[in-house]
Amino acid sequence: MSSDQQYPYGAHDPYAQNPPDPNVTQTWEGQTWDTQYQPVVEPAQPAPYPQGAQYPQAAADTAYLPPAGAAPAAYPLPPEAPAAPGATGPVPAGPAAAPAPGAPVAYGPQGASYGPAAEPSAPGGSPAGAEPAYGAPTTMGNARITDAQRARAEGRSPIIPPGMQPAGLTAVTGLLLAATAGVSPYLLLVPLIALQGLTAAGWFRLNGMWPARQGIALAFAGGLAADAVLLAAGREHAPAAIVGTLGVWVLLTLVLQLRSHAAADERMYGLMATIASAALTIAAAGFLAAAPDAVAAGGAAVAVAALARALPLPGAASVAVALLAAAGAGLAAGAVTGAGAQAALPALGAGVCALVGLRVASYDYPSRFVHMTAGVALPLTAAAPIVYLLGRALG
Secondary structure, X not given: OOHHXXXXXXXXXXXXXXXXXXXXXXXXXXXXOOOOOOOOOOOOOOOOOOOOOOOOOOOOOOOOOOOOOOOOOOXXXXXXXXXXXXXXXXXXOOOOXXXXXXXXXXXXXXXXXXXXXXXXXXXXXXOOOOOOOOOOOOOOOOOOOOHHHHHHHHOOOOOOOOOHHHHHHHHHHHHHHHHHHOOOHHHHHHHHHHHHHHHHHHHHHHOOOXXXXXXXXXXXXXXXXXXXXXXXXXXXXXXXXXXXHHHHHHHHHHHHHHOOOOOHHHHHHHHHHHHHHHHHHHHOOHHHHOOHHHHHHHHHHHHHHHHHHOOOOOHHHHHHHHHHHHHHHHHHHHHHHOOHXXXXXXXXXXXXXXXXXXXXXXXXXXXXXXXXXXXXXXXXXXXXXXXXXXXXXXX
């Protein structure tokens, strides 16, 4: 090949020994285009695939992607749907309805036809528009809402009565007190100690303080100390024994709270809760100091009043029925013990105190634990001082 054929626009001179002639003009001849005219190019629309037909084998190996910048009628790529269990071959082709705009499209295996994804059936075979079906309760997660939480969320009254089950436990404890009072003071200690323990724990939980092991133990120890002092000093020295024990426990509570490193507000709140719990627990020892006939009438009256208050009756009617039942139980207990009609007065006073204790245990959206502790113990604990005073006044 010559240099003219290899370099048609001039001789190849890598060392610039023969510069080109400036008087010679190079020209080109060929087709050109008009730069003033710019035609609008429409985006190519993909040919619609025939409905009911099957994908070719070569095209089935790739996923369908809509063209970039497609018209508004184009659909985005839906999430992949797993193939139905048991499907081993392609789904036979058949006429299918065109998918609605926005409806997801399910893609199956190779050679399978495609169409709108089927709506999942409602659980339990219920129709799509029916109420949702709920499964069985589980022990982990999604805890059921309590009655107190539901009442607080709905804005209902903060008063939630304990109900029949705590009332039944109150009745059992009251009948045990009534039955053991005339037998032996040491036998009376068995239901009394249980009552004092429920009082100490229930009062702290009623005030929203949990866990409060130190305060509960301190209050319960005060009740045991009052029992021991009463057994040692006798019923004739009961006021001094109860008031003296309460004074010692108030000082002990003050000393323990002063040693606490909590904030001032928390220490004051804990001090008041501990003193109140200890006072109630020690006051429950009044059953041990009262006359046996008064304890029998008061225990029976509280048992019947708690059960009557738990009945589904209107408010005023429930209170009236509970008080009448308490007086009747006192008359019955007086007939058994020989006290006569005089036992109706301590029984009526015990019934009033029992209703007050139930009201306190029902306040401020109490939990089930509060109902099973304070709801059981407070009716009897509140009745202990009145049983002692009225029993002593009646001789």
